[in-house]
Amino acid sequence: MAGVVAAASAYPLETLKSVLTVERRQYGGSIIVSFVAICKDEGVFALYRGLAPTLIAMMPYVGVEFCVYETIKELLVKHYCATNSLSTIQTMLIGAAAGAVAQTSCHPLDVVRKRLQLQGLPGRPTQYSNMLDALACIVCFPTFFATHVPEQARVEGVRGLYKGLAPACLATLPSTGSSYVVYEALKAVLGVASR
Numbered sequence: 001m002a003g004v005v006a007a008a009s010a011y012p013l014e015t016l017k018s019v020l021t022v023e024r025r026q027y028g029g030s031i032i033v034s035f036v037a038i039c040k041d042e043g044v045f046a047l048y049r050g051l052a053p054t055l056i057a058m059m060p061y062v063g064v065e066f067c068v069y070e071t072i073k074e075l076l077v078k079h080y081c082a083t084n085s086l087s088t089i090q091t092m093l094i095g096a097a098a099g100a101v102a103q104t105s106c107h108p109l110d111v112v113r114k115r116l117q118l119q120g121l122p123g124r125p126t127q128y129s130n131m132l133d134a135l136a137c138i139v140c141f142p143t144f145f146a147t148h149v150p151e152q153a154r155v156e157g158v159r160g161l162y163k164g165l166a167p168a169c170l171a172t173l174p175s176t177g178s179s180y181v182v183y184e185a186l187k188a189v190l191g192v193a194s195r
Contacts (some may be wrong), residue, residue, distance in 0.1 A: 011054065046167055061169070099172040112134045114164075139156070
C-alpha cells in the first residue's frame with residue numbers, strides 16, 4: 001500500500017519528465033513552468049494519465065523480481081558455492097538479472113503508460129481512451145474497449161509492446177543489482193535468513 005501511495009504521489013513528476021523529454025520547447029523547459037502549463041491547458045488530471053498501468057504493474061514487477069532473485073540465488077548457493085553465501089559481484093549480477101526479467105515481464109504496461117502520458121500533447125493526437133484500449137490497439141485485437149485502431153498500430157503487433165525494452169533493461173540493471181547487495185547486507189546485519 002505504501003508503494004501505491006508513493007507512486008501516485010510522485011506520478012505527476014514522472015509525467016513531467018516524459019513531457020519534458022519529448023516536448024521541452026512547448027512546455028517551457030522547466031518542471032514548474034511545465035507543471036503550470038499542463039494544469040492550465042489540460043487540467044490537473046492530465047498529470048495522472050497512465051497511472052493505472054503503473055499501479056497495476058507494481059505488484060507483478062516486484063513479485064517477479066524477488067522470485068527470480070531468490071530462485072537463482074538458491075540454485076547458485078546450493079550447487080556452486082562452497083560457502084553458504086554469494087560474493088558482492090554475484091549478488092549484484094543476480095539482482096541485475098532479476099531486474100531485467102521483471103522489466104521484460106512488465107514492459108508492455110510501461111509502453112502503455114508512456115503512450116497515455118504523451119497523447120494529447122501538441123502534434124500527438126489522443127488515440128486511446130484507457131489502458132485496455134491502448135493494449136488492444138497496439139496489439140491489434142480491437143475489443144469493445146477499443147474505440148478505433150490507429151493506423152500505426154496496425155503494424156506493431158505484440159512487438160509494439162516491447163519498444164524501448166533494451167534501454168529500459170540497461171537502466172534497471174545497476175539500480176536493481178545494487179539494491180540486492182544492500183538487501184543482503186542489511187539481512188546480514190539484522191541477522192535475518194532467507195527461507
